[in-house]
Amino acid sequence: MAKIPHRLYLTEEQMPKQWYNLRADMKEQPDPLIHPGTHEPLPEQALYPIFCDKLAHQEMDSTTRYFDIPAPVLDMYQMYRPSPLCRAYNLEKALDTPAKIYYKFEGNNTSGSHKLNSAIAQAYYAKEQGLKGLTTETGAGQWGTALSEACAYFGLDLKVFMVKVSYEQKPYRKAVMQTFGADVTPSPSNTTEAGRAILAADPHSNGSLGCAISEAVELATKTEGYRYVLGSVLNQVLLHQSIIGLESKQAMELLDEYPDIVIGCAGGGSNLGGLIAPFMQDKLTGKADPRIIAVEPASCPSFTRGKYAYDFCDTGHVTPLARMYTLGNGFMPASNHAGGLRYHGMSPMLSKLYHDGYMEAVSAKQTDVFAAAVQFAKVETILPAPESAHAIRGAIDEALRCKESGEAKTILFGLTGTGYFDMAAYQAYHDGTMQNHIPTDAELEKGFATLPQLG
Ligand SMILES: *Cc1c(COP(=O)(O)O)cnc(C)c1O
Numbered sequence: 244m245a246k247i248p249h250r251l252y253l254t255e256e257q258m259p260k261q262w263y264n265l266r267a268d269m270k271e272q273p274d275p276l277i278h279p280g281t282h283e284p285l286p287e288q289a290l291y292p293i294f295c296d297k298l299a300h301q302e303m304d305s306t307t308r309y310f311d312i313p314a315p316v317l318d319m320y321q322m323y324r325p326s327p328l329c330r331a332y333n334l335e336k337a338l339d340t341p342a343k344i345y346y347k348f349e350g351n352n353t354s355g356s357h358k359l360n361s362a363i364a365q366a367y368y369a370k371e372q373g374l375k376g377l378t379t380e381t382g383a384g385q386w387g388t389a390l391s392e393a394c395a396y397f398g399l400d401l402k403v404f405m406v407k408v409s410y411e412q413k414p415y416r417k418a419v420m421q422t423f424g425a426d427v428t429p430s431p432s433n434t435t436e437a438g439r440a441i442l443a444a445d446p447h448s449n450g451s452l453g454c455a456i457s458e459a460v461e462l463a464t465k466t467e468g469y470r471y472v473l474g475s476v477l478n479q480v481l482l483h484q485s486i487i488g489l490e491s492k493q494a495m496e497l498l499d500e501y502p503d504i505v506i507g508c509a510g511g512g513s514n515l516g517g518l519i520a521p522f523m524q525d526k527l528t529g530k531a532d533p534r535i536i537a538v539e540p541a542s543c544p545s546f547t548r549g550k551y552a553y554d555f556c557d558t559g560h561v562t563p564l565a566r567m568y569t570l571g572n573g574f575m576p577a578s579n580h581a582g583g584l585r586y587h588g589m590s591p592m593l594s595k596l597y598h599d600g601y602m603e604a605v606s607a608k609q610t611d612v613f614a615a616a617v618q619f620a621k622v623e624t625i626l627p628a629p630e631s632a633h634a635i636r637g638a639i640d641e642a643l644r645c646k647e648s649g650e651a652k653t654i655l656f657g658l659t660g661t662g663y664f665d666m667a668a669y670q671a672y673h674d675g676t677m678q679n680h681i682p683t684d685a686e687l688e689k690g691f692a693t694l695p696q697l698g
Contacts, residue, residue: 250327250348251494258325259489260312262482264301265520266592267308268527273478273595274566277553282697285563293460294479295470297368301479310482312364313371319363319396323352324486328494329658333622335642342645344638345502346658347491347518348625354389356628356660357514358474361483362386365472366393375468376400380430380455382585383409384416385628385660386474391423402469404430404458407450413664430455437461437559452586453572457559464561475511476556476565476590484517491655492521502533502655504641508633509537509546509604512590518657519602526601535602537593538637540612541681543576545569545589546597546604548687554588554694564695567594573693577680584630587690607636608679613672615639616662628660629668 266272275284290299301310312320331344349357369377376399381387387403394401403425410417410429417427430450431438437457441448448454456473463471474480495501505522507515515537525531539546549568556562558572569588576585589597596602616632618639619625627635638656645652662669671677 247330247498249332250329251498252327253325253490253494255321257493258320259486259493260317261309262312263485263489263520263524264304264308264310264482265485265516265523266305266478268524269595270527271595271599272305273591274553276563276565279555279560279564279695292464293471295369295372295374297372298365298472298479301482302477313367316363316367319393320360320486323359325490326351326487328491329623331623334619334639337618337622338639338642338646340642340646341649341651342642343500343651343653344642345495345500345653345655346638347487347655348658349487349514350625350628350631350658350661354385354392355663356385356389357484357487357517357657358386358389359392360486360517361474361480361513362389362393363396364483366390366397366399369470369472370397370399374399374470376402376466377472378402378404378459378463378466378469379472379474380404380406380452380459381409381474382406382452382455383630384413384420384664387420387425387427388416388423390472390474391420391425394425395423401425402459402462403427404432404455406430406452406455407448412667416664430458432458434458435461437561441559451558451575453558456557457561460557460561461559475513475586476588478592480513481516481520481590481592484513485520487514487517487657488520488522491518495655500653501531503652504534504536504654506536506538506634506637506641506654506656508584508630508657508659509539509589509593510584510630511586511588512593514657514659516590516593523596523601536637536641537597537602537604538633539604539606540584540633541606541608541679543570543585544606545587547606549589550691550694551594551598552694553697556588565591567591568597569694570687571690571693574690584633605637607633608681610672610677610679612636613669613677617672625658626662627658628662629665631657631659631662634658
């Protein structure tokens with residue numbers, strides 16, 4: 244067989260035309276979203292004031308295995324997809340490992356991350372429903388950027404609440420979003436009730452994703468013709484992101500390959516849920532048994548140190564309750580933490596799979612993550628996002644284990660994006676001033692104390 248290329252692109256014809264819904268193959272379903280007051284499971288209709296109708300339906304549908312990707316969504320996908328499946332020959336050589344390392348690179352678009360895959364779908368369904376605009380939150384800024392692009396393309400207004408610490412540290416992210424026509428407000432702000440309450444409790448709050456979500460949901464539900472959209476965590480987002488895994492699996496099949504280990508970074512779980520979807524399907528249906536590993540930051544360890552409990556998805560308690568691995572909606576990640584992935588909770592779908600033993604999770608320290616990023620950049624010529632570098636760390640560690648054991652395993656990891664807006668963090672790493680904040684048990688207890696009591 245000919246040598247496997249450094250980068251393999253599927254053709255447009257080979258590109259998947261449907262998203263895959265992993266819930267259809269889960270024997271036990273994630274626990275339902277419940278109403279924070281009555282604790283009753285929410286019907287689909289209860290989500291209509293928050294999400295547009297088709298997305299509310301995708302959120303609740305656990306039986307439809309495949310959803311057709313609408314033609315206008317496919318059209319925009321084809322502006323930057325299929326994304327390449329890369330063979331990390333140079334990294335393998337640098338590590339002197341017998342392992343074969345593949346990565347799926349999602350950073351080849353202006354937003355610089357996989358988030359565009361869901362942003363396009365969500366903006367399209369909103370436009371199709373005749374809505375005027377959307378609200379959302381953004382942390383590091385990738386989601387806000389991706390959604391700005393999608394809203395500009397489909398002709399929708401967009402109001403973004405950006406976590407205050409990122410707003411101040413990444414002024415150019417804001418400029419990019421404004422270029423695509425979005426209106427950007429630092430959160431917590433005094434423009435919403437939720438924001439004012441958070442500021443009253445802590446006037447110097449740096450903000451968090453949980454705070455920004457509260458503000459965005461409030462604005463959407465109070466503004467005619469608007470809905471709220473979220474870039475991670477939700478079932479609908481994992482559904483859209485399944486394009487990553489479907490393309491990966493198809494490309495690996497063309498190479499006559501199948502991964503022994505699939506690795507992804509985990510913030511809210513969307514890229515990981517998308518990457519693993521068809522491989523987890525094989526696991527659930529008994530066709531194959533790959534190891535699946537989530538890598539999360541030691542500073543925000545939802546899987547590895549969180550509780551599997553019902554919690555609010557936001558700090559201001561305007562959302563329904565979801566059962567997930569969580570550090571508590573009041574958990575505030577350290578402000579010196581640069582590496583993204585700062586959300587208190589985790590996708591309920593992945594939480595269920597992790598709880599039932601279908602996947603593993605590890606945590607990584609910030610300086611170890613940047614060491615992996617730098618090692619990777621030098622040989623693979625891509626400057627990774629700090630979030631993505633968690634997956635690189637995980638892949639390097641597994642490849643080094645193969646070196647010890649002499650096993651030639653096949654590793655696939657998700658390289659979710661590029662890090663050009665994260666250069667202050669890279670600089671801190673180079674200067675030796677980067678800190679590792681690992682919360683103490685006592686600090687985590689403070690977050691757990693904010694979990695709602697269900698009786
Ligand atoms: C948002 C983001 C992540 C983490 O989000 P998930 O929903 O866990 O995938 C990872 N990498 C990049 C580049 C991101 O922008």
